[in-house]
Amino acid sequence: MEKLPLSINAVLKALSYVEDPDLKKDVVSLNMIRDLKIEGHQVFFRLVLTTPACPLKEVLVRACENAIRQFIIGSPEVHISVDAQVTTRHTDRLILPSVKNIIAVASGKGGVGKSTIAVNLALFLAREGAATGLLDADIHGPSVPVMLGIKGVRPEVVDIEGKPKIVPVEIAGVKVMSIGLLIEDAQAVVWRGPMVSSALKQFVSDCQWSELDYLIVDLPPGTGDIHLTLVQTVPLSGVIIVTTPQEVALADARKATAMFRMKPINVPVLGIVENMSYFVPPDMPDRRYPIFGEGGGQRLADEFGVPLLGQIPLSPALREKEDQGTTANPLDLPEVIQTAFCALAREVARQIAVQNATFERSEVSVGA
Template identity: 45%
Template sequence: MSELSRPLVEQAIRNYQDPYLKRDLIAAGAVESIEIEGGKVRVAICLSYPAGGLCNAIGQLVSSAISNLDGVTDTQVNVRFEVAAHPGQHNLEALQSVKNVVAVASGKGGVGKSTTAVNLALALSAEGARVGILDADIYGPSLGLMLGIAEGTRPQVRDQKWFVPVEAQGLKLMSMAFLTDDRTPVVWRGPMASGALQQLMTQTEWGELDYLVVDMPPGTGDIQLTLSQQVPLAGAVIVTTPQDLALLDAKKGVEMFNKVNVPVLGIVENMAVHICSQCGHAEHLFGEGGGTRIADLYDTDLLASMPLSMSIREQVDKGQPTVAAEPDGQLATLYREVARQVGATLALRAEQAVAAPTISINED
């Protein structure tokens, strides 16, 4: 019988391959400590992405693997997570106390971008992260309605300088809708809209956030360029439908972020399939496989392929997005899967940024 030792415990831990970090927990540097006292083993694990819904299950799997070792009489595995901060593009100065800014964008309107943004934010929050969301669609803000904010709500102002974000369903929210009337259009030229976005972003007192999700307006115009060039974006999620026309515009969105050195974290394909509520027949109304094709083309991940579901539309119209309305439902599970993938991808990029060597030149 082999004597219980740290290498044996580490080998047992390696049996669990994290599906989001895509390697075992030892290789991922997630094991904080291993303590062995006789037959008692204590392990502390810290994941680098929001995984509140997984911590107990991971702890049980690792504990079971360790318990199978000869000589182990008692096992305790504690799993937690801590979100890492990701540096933005062009070494832009980070927003104070905001670790990661994630843009949710689309090349064209009507593909479910705002619905994806709000459910992604709620899913990150459901996994235990501290999350804010900014409605960057200056001309057509909709997140207030989606989160059930009463018409006429206005943000408080602190020290005559800072907007205090409105809180709803665990999220901190700021939107142009809070500063204008619902029936009054914002008739501004591009520079004015871009300036307003900068103010909403930088003059909102976000507090300590792991993620600030930014719901971008559709297209690749002034507002998108302002955000991409002046805000430290950790990455972008592109939303599309399988339709060829939507994919054409989605490609433009990906190319825009590539040009400004903002990593594309993945593709969310909406309205992928419709399942008849009467007979159960599945039909691809807008085409099939488009999200996979664009993900393969740009060597990124297809984060989710969401169905064309009436419930998704009805829930956001009622101010209760899917993740909040049916937190244990199948669709909410898909959104939480997207949240973990986005968080893990950002964590890996942050790790690579820290590990990258620096080059210094001495002219002596």
């Protein structure tokens, strides 16, 4: 292409060559370029991404700068401010209307680290700048309050249009709600079947969530009543399946994945997270020991044709913080763990953005 003199149209033309590699469309068609203006030899605009946790933030900024330099005469100075507007496909205005994307964290086997993944995913999404909530739906064994050190905190109740609503507790920028904050320990374990379902339904509708980009839902293990109630009550954007690398955990994760894909349930499986993937000795940070075996998470992901969203190392420091209830400050964690959770948060945000874009496109093609 021939170089063009500086003008709004020429800049848009140059930027139309920059493609978002995930969404497979150019940044102009995706409506990512806003408030474009030219002052003398300088170009200013906002680049509005589909998530603040965008793994391609730097790549896209650089590609925009390069395109303008390459296609505009005299290589103008480019000033880009990066912004984000998280997309949604949630159109139900009755249930959780202020929440854009609801993501459940599930597993087949117990104790593989669902709560650990749910809590840290929420903390790291918030750290990336996303408005994030965490709903602990493990009615029999809520562990979120313990991990975040908010056990015993009583959430505020406010009156909204004549109805009492429970306000989630805020910690480290995450809005948190757990049934464990409402009832005594001993009460939780005795709930059964229909009681659990109605309690969960009430619990979901009685909370006053603020505007959220992502609400992470920590599920109990297995594939029982709570799972069915949740998928029937809440419009889930997708589910993340947590497994450890051992064959026993994989077998159960396989069952859970298949359940979410069953016709009457039909929740998109966003991908697999492999927890306790390997151990990095604190004194030898270059070494990785795959204590529970290697490649299990990837095999499961391949089998179901979904991405492996992340691999979280086995970390005694992580376990210690969770037991002490000091998880809320992820900056205290060893770097290798922080890197893994940060990558996971970005990958989940990316999958949601891709899924929402695909949905929008298919909507458009249906109407056309």
